[in-house]
Every structure is written in structure tokens, then in C-alpha cells.
Amino acid sequence: MTKTINDVYMQLYHRFKEADDPQPSLSARELTACACRVDKDRTAEWGHIYLDDATVDYAHLLCDRCLDGEPLAYILGEWDFYGLTFRVxxxxxxxxxxxxxxxxxxxxxxxxxxxxxxxxxxxxxxxxxxxxxxxxxxxxxxxxxxxxxxxxxxxxxxxxxxxxxxxxxxxxxxxxxxxxxxxxxxxxxxxxxxxxxxxxxxxxxxxxxxxxxxxxxxxxxxxxxxxxxxxxxxxxxxxxxxxxxxxxxxxxxxxxxxxxxxxxxxxxxxxxxxxxxxxxxxxxxxxx
Missing domain, CATH: 3.40.50.150 (Vaccinia Virus protein VP39)
Incomplete structure (x- = not known):
């Protein structure tokens, strides 16, 4: 079944929530945007954009890495500090x-x-x-x-x-x-x-x-x-x-x-x- 970006976000959100991630919404949003190469601040559009299976699988692979302990910032390759985004x-x-x-x-x-x-x-x-x-x-x-x-x-x-x-x-x-x-x-x-x-x-x-x-x-x-x-x-x-x-x-x-x-x-x-x-x-x- 073809999935939208929002579908993938919800899947990742539930995975993080079940794993007791302290910020499941943030983690899911950041990884979804990274995997799908979309703007994390334009989530209103996510329900209308459909993904191929490879992108869905990639999003779950990133989630696997995060749940295994790899810091989210290193997976994303960047992190926000003092209102600015820094490469890490x-x-x-x-x-x-x-x-x-x-x-x-x-x-x-x-x-x-x-x-x-x-x-x-x-x-x-x-x-x-x-x-x-x-x-x-x-x-x-x-x-x-x-x-x-x-x-x-x-x-x-x-x-x-x-x-x-x-x-x-x-x-x-x-x-x-x-x-x-x-x-x-x-x-x-x-x-x-x-x-x-x-x-x-x-x-x-x-x-x-x-x-x-x-x-x-x-x-x-x-x-x-x-x-x-x-x-x-x-x-x-x-x-x-x-x-x-x-x-x-x-x-x-x-x-x-x-x-x-x-x-x-x-x-x-x-x-x-x-x-x-x-x-x-x-x-x-x-x-x-």
C-alpha cells in the first residue's frame, strides 16, 4: 500500500513512543524530513505527498539506528543551537x-x-x-x-x-x-x-x-x-x-x-x- 510522508511520520512516531523516547514527535519529524528530503517545518503538506517503497524503508532504517542508540544529531548530520543550524x-x-x-x-x-x-x-x-x-x-x-x-x-x-x-x-x-x-x-x-x-x-x-x-x-x-x-x-x-x-x-x-x-x-x-x-x-x- 502506497504511503504518504505523514503515514511514515506516524509510523516512526509510534515506534519512538513505544521505545519511551523523551521527544517522540520531534525525533519522528526530524527523521521523516531527513529520509524524505522535505522541509520539517512544512508538515501540512505531508499528507499529500506519496513515497516509493525505498524511501519508506530508508526512513525505518534511520529509525532503527536511532533506537539502537545512535544520536539523532549524527544521523541528521546537523543540530540546532541558539536558533542556528550547525553541521555536526x-x-x-x-x-x-x-x-x-x-x-x-x-x-x-x-x-x-x-x-x-x-x-x-x-x-x-x-x-x-x-x-x-x-x-x-x-x-x-x-x-x-x-x-x-x-x-x-x-x-x-x-x-x-x-x-x-x-x-x-x-x-x-x-x-x-x-x-x-x-x-x-x-x-x-x-x-x-x-x-x-x-x-x-x-x-x-x-x-x-x-x-x-x-x-x-x-x-x-x-x-x-x-x-x-x-x-x-x-x-x-x-x-x-x-x-x-x-x-x-x-x-x-x-x-x-x-x-x-x-x-x-x-x-x-x-x-x-x-x-x-x-x-x-x-x-x-x-x-x-
């Missing part, structure tokens, strides 16, 4: 809503400057720096990662979102000293690897089996990158420049102590959009 693959972490508040804070501070320079450390997909450049028209961003795959994705996202002329993606290891001639920055932001050794073994299978471990593991106590950034990279901030971190839900006090130890002032902790104390910020002193 298994070389980068999937952008998460937890990080949107950090992005907001970066943008708020960038808007207070003229032609602000932003340094995005451990950039991954580039979502933070690119969202800031997209929102603040005179911002310039340097995005740093030690993964060539991540830098490739960052450059692609910058092109797709039209900020490639104001963003440079640079290969560097954040645990080491910065490259020469980086210049100075008004804002430094990082959502670094912060999963502890113990937590790595407790991660959900969809994370542990698919997302890049080098973008997750932050050392035995999860704080290696915070120490390295404060010790080795803070000198790239202009006097009074701000450093903003995302951290694990139990790490904020420890990260604030590391910043204090390395000469930051005005240190604060704020919550993400879910009310979790996940963001730590502080200001670099000219006397440091």
Missing part, C-alpha cells in the same frame, strides 16, 4: 541547550565592545564563537581546537552561516602554551572537556559509544583544561578582559578557585537555562 559529525560533540546561556553571556559582553575579539577554546563545532559572530556583526573570532575534524566542521559552519570572513580556525593544544602571534582578546570562552575518570564509565551509551572521548575527558578530576587555560592562555586577554567557562554541575566552585589562584577578579558563578550552576566567569587584571 562524530568528530565533534553535539551542541546542547545547556550551553546556550554561556553563549548568551558571551554575546552580552561582546555587544558592550567595539569590534570585540573573541577567543573560543576547545571550539568543537564552533557553535559558541560562530553564534557570537553571527549575532554581533563586528565581532571577530579565533576558534581553537586540537582536532582537525573539529576545525573542518567549524570552518564549514562558519561558511554556512556567513561569518567565514570574521572567524579563523586554528589548530592548537589548549593544554600547552598558545601559538605565537595570537594577539589579544576582549573575551575568552571555553566549554572544555570536563568529564572525570569516574564519570567516563557512567556516561549514557549514546554519548560514550558515539561522541568523541577527547572532547569529553578532562583528566582524573575533570579540571585539567581549566588549570591549563588559566595558567597558559589568560595572558591573551586584554586588561579587564573576561574569561567564561562552562563546567560540570558539581565543578563550579572548584573552577572558580582555579581562576582566583591564577589572578582573576570579580569571579562569579551563574546558572544555565535549566538552573544548574554551570557557568563561571572572571576578569583579567592588568597587574596579573
Amino acid at each position: 559529525d562524530r568528530s565533534v560533540l553535539i551542541p546542547r541547550a545547556d550551553t546556550e546561556r554561556l553563549c548568551e553571556l558571551v554575546i552580552e559582553r561582546a555587544r558592550q565592545k567595539v569590534s570585540p575579539r573573541i577567543l573560543d577554546l576547545c571550539c568543537g563545532s564552533g557553535c559558541i564563537g560562530i553564534a557570537a559572530a553571527h549575532t554581533v556583526g563586528d565581532a571577530r573570532v579565533a576558534a581553537i581546537d586540537n582536532s582537525e575534524g573539529a576545525l573542518r566542521i567549524t570552518r564549514e559552519n562558519a561558511r554556512r552561516l556567513g561569518v567565514q570572513n570574521r572567524l579563523v580556525a586554528v589548530y592548537a593544544n589548549v593544554l600547552e602554551a598558545p601559538p605565537n602571534s595570537m594577539g589579544q582578546f576582549d573575551i575568552m570562552v571555553s566549554n572544555p572537556p570536563y568529564v572525570t575518570r569516574t564519570e567516563m564509565h557512567e556516561l549514557d551509551r549514546s554519548v560514550y559509544s558515539y561522541e568523541p572521548h577527547e572532547a569529553l575527558y578532562g583528566g582524573a578530576d575533570g579540571l585539567d583544561f581549566y588549570r591549563a587555560i588559566c595558567q597558559r592562555w589568560s595572558g591573551l586577554l586584554v586588561p579587564g578582559g573576561v574569561l567564561l567557562f562552562e563546567c560540570g554541575w558539581q565543578q563550579a566552585t572548584q573552577v572558580a578557585a582555579i581562576m582566583d589562584e591564577h589572578g582573576f577578579s570579580g569571579i562569579g558563578i551563574t546558572e544555565d537555562l535549566a538552573g544548574v550552576p554551570r557557568i563561571v566567569f572572571g576578569y583579567w587584571s592588568s597587574a596579573s
Whole structure:
């Protein structure tokens, strides 16, 4: 029997619902649109478009992969963050809503400057720096990662979102000293690897089996990158420049102590959009 796009959507919806997917409607809609190569926002038309059997089978194959634990974002090859759609693959972490508040804070501070320079450390997909450049028209961003795959994705996202002329993606290891001639920055932001050794073994299978471990593991106590950034990279901030971190839900006090130890002032902790104390910020002193 010939099926419409809406028929396939309903089939996938019921499969996700029976599997206790937390968002069966979203998962079914995204996969249906992907498999059928249609606009996910024009669902009113889906009841009038008929599909061949191969497309129906392909939609169910994608659903099989998702139900087997593969993240939806990697199947789709893209994910939404801060109102923008970012290309993703298994070389980068999937952008998460937890990080949107950090992005907001970066943008708020960038808007207070003229032609602000932003340094995005451990950039991954580039979502933070690119969202800031997209929102603040005179911002310039340097995005740093030690993964060539991540830098490739960052450059692609910058092109797709039209900020490639104001963003440079640079290969560097954040645990080491910065490259020469980086210049100075008004804002430094990082959502670094912060999963502890113990937590790595407790991660959900969809994370542990698919997302890049080098973008997750932050050392035995999860704080290696915070120490390295404060010790080795803070000198790239202009006097009074701000450093903003995302951290694990139990790490904020420890990260604030590391910043204090390395000469930051005005240190604060704020919550993400879910009310979790996940963001730590502080200001670099000219006397440091």
C-alpha cells in the first residue's frame, strides 16, 4: 500500500513512543524530513505527498539506528543551537541547550565592545564563537581546537552561516602554551572537556559509544583544561578582559578557585537555562 510522508511520520512516531523516547514527535519529524528530503517545518503538506517503497524503508532504517542508540544529531548530520543550524559529525560533540546561556553571556559582553575579539577554546563545532559572530556583526573570532575534524566542521559552519570572513580556525593544544602571534582578546570562552575518570564509565551509551572521548575527558578530576587555560592562555586577554567557562554541575566552585589562584577578579558563578550552576566567569587584571 502506497504511503504518504505523514503515514511514515506516524509510523516512526509510534515506534519512538513505544521505545519511551523523551521527544517522540520531534525525533519522528526530524527523521521523516531527513529520509524524505522535505522541509520539517512544512508538515501540512505531508499528507499529500506519496513515497516509493525505498524511501519508506530508508526512513525505518534511520529509525532503527536511532533506537539502537545512535544520536539523532549524527544521523541528521546537523543540530540546532541558539536558533542556528550547525553541521555536526562524530568528530565533534553535539551542541546542547545547556550551553546556550554561556553563549548568551558571551554575546552580552561582546555587544558592550567595539569590534570585540573573541577567543573560543576547545571550539568543537564552533557553535559558541560562530553564534557570537553571527549575532554581533563586528565581532571577530579565533576558534581553537586540537582536532582537525573539529576545525573542518567549524570552518564549514562558519561558511554556512556567513561569518567565514570574521572567524579563523586554528589548530592548537589548549593544554600547552598558545601559538605565537595570537594577539589579544576582549573575551575568552571555553566549554572544555570536563568529564572525570569516574564519570567516563557512567556516561549514557549514546554519548560514550558515539561522541568523541577527547572532547569529553578532562583528566582524573575533570579540571585539567581549566588549570591549563588559566595558567597558559589568560595572558591573551586584554586588561579587564573576561574569561567564561562552562563546567560540570558539581565543578563550579572548584573552577572558580582555579581562576582566583591564577589572578582573576570579580569571579562569579551563574546558572544555565535549566538552573544548574554551570557557568563561571572572571576578569583579567592588568597587574596579573
